[in-house]
Amino acid sequence: MFGVNQWLKLLKPARAMVLWAMLVVPSHAIDIELYTYEVAPFAMYEQGQATGLLVEVLDELFERANLSYQLQFVPLKRALITVKRQPNKCVLPVTRSQEREAQFQWVSPVAIYRFGFFSKPSQSYDLTTLIDAKPYRIGSFLGSGIGEYLQSLGFTVELSSTTQQNFAKLNRDRIDLWAAELISAKHIASANGVAMEPQMVFYTALGAMACNDKLNPAHLSLLQSTLNGMYQDGFMGRIYHRYGVDI
Template sequence: MRSLLFGLLLLVGGSQAADSLQLRLLTEDYPPFNMLTPAKQISGSATDIVRELMQRSGIRYSIELLPWLRAYNRAVLEPATCVYATTRTDQREGQFKWIGPVAETSWVLYARSDNLRVLNNLEDARRFRLGGYAGDALAQYLIARNFDVDLATQDEHNVRKLLAGRIDYWATGKYSGALLLAREKISNIRPVLTFNTTFLYLACNVSMSDQLVSQLNDTLRKMQKDGTVAKINARYLPD
């Protein structure tokens, strides 16, 4: 009887803990995965996937859009805090508990249209100055391989640096780069090399329980199998 009562108390306590859980979800302006609409709403394909994931899992949450480094560092340091959409790398692996992937993208080098050089691979760009932004996995990837990377605090600054000739190529995501150029109505910058495919995740503070991480990953896999993820991506990602 005593063991039965103890088990019931554990069950009730666990239920109350789940009910009281609220996650702080942090993101940046990185369209089409996460972005601020003209109506000041946080949107994007990864945002919609994460919202559906939280709803199906019965988890209360808030979403806040911040500069990337601030969002990233808060998720590293603060319990019940996650950041998305985050590239999973060896360098970051032990800093988070990982749910995903929630998105996939490619890394691209852009050049001004009057740049007629042919790049057959990433190594062909080694002797040139590349533009990236601080804290981004793409920029970290290039720096780790000893490329000359000029860092900006925001990716749109790299567009202006490229147009002004301060960098030779702009290294950015396939979708985010194209959407940024369309938003700024810039037509004299073009993609010249695709050099990597990466997966983006919901990255949560290491204090999150392994049980909850497993539950969220299971729910996300069900969303992938039932077509929910594909339907959301179809609304945001160009063919």
Template sequence: MGVVRTILAVVACSWAALSAAQLRLYTEEYRPLSYSEKGVLSGMTVEVVELLIQRTGQPAHIELVPWTRGYRQAQREANVGLFPTVRTPQRERNFQWIGPIAAGQTNFYSRVGAGLRIRNLADVERLDGVLAVPKLWYSYEVLREQGLRNLYGVPTPQHMIKMFKHGRVQLILANSLALDEMLAGQGMTRDQVEQQYTLMTNNTYIAFSLNTDAALVERWRQALNEMKRDGSLERIHRRWFAHASDEELAQALRVE
């Protein structure tokens, strides 16, 4: 009995230590998934993460930071998570992944009436001029690895949309979930653009550092799976993305 008590005490202490460890969760300004409004964090993925904190009982602090800082910290330190993070083969080994928590498509869009028909990356390369894509985006990584010759890195999505608005580029590349907010930043709307070629389906996750305790990460995974089973995640997703397709919603609700 003494041995059993000792084992139970060790297990209890381990769980207590996990619960006591405060997670630092980093997010970026990426409407409508995550953003700050008058000093208050909001967004679809922020709402999901806040509910996960509540359900796991895990002490955690969410901080809005530039993407480069959050990405760097989430690769180096323990008890750190980064969201929303698109899971790609290039990033796979760098994190422990929880999700998906949202799903969309990365599409090329042209101006309505521009007369373009983009069916593949070869068509993108044949365009006059460059394809401007933010350097920090996963899609920039993907296109660079595929050797797209007219790829041009810009600092932010706002730079890309501004170039598009003023006719300096013929296409933009955008996540279908964030398209409306990106266009609104330059006074444009979805009905002014036409979807062309889909580069990839993008599933959005919470990315925990490799140094974060695996048992803690598993608690978050189970809590998210329960949100998918009881309909909580679906209700949040539908409220923020009424235009999302059935396919996108099914991807977001997939249990891993």
């Protein structure tokens, strides 16, 4: 659990002094407690500060809605269990499913994920449709869901424990194509001094905010309508473009 000083670092400086006063009173003074998990560059905790695309979206969303929040980095599985059991809490981003749908209230989409096939910069493949990638060795990572999806369609997929491992395997010719989320893949490539563009984009998924089923309905409605407005006025498009992907 983070201490008071760490919570302050997770918030915009302009709100820090206000939050200090709020933190010394009972926790219900914070409107919503949020959980997320580290996936670069969507959400990261670096040098005592939360950064990333998703964190910027949260700052804008709650500022527009005039609601306060705390953010804590917790593994997704643990966060889902906690949010399900305790009121006034939400976790994001979460993939909606039939099993989860009735267990939570939802604000969506807080994140848009586009998946594509990447090759070595020195290698190019003629990919027009998804089936064109079937002859090749494809790298993905456990837990992403994309590797399992491609396997279910009969593709040859090698699953690694992290997506970073697939970047290394691609450059060592151990796989032909890397199936990865576009923003994450470009971030990893850039960190290694390489510029990469997908050979093709083949899948889009949505990430949602899953909230306790007893969350204040007025807060839930306000967050959803505010998020809708952020898409309508172009804020979401601009921030994704800044991270290298158009939605």
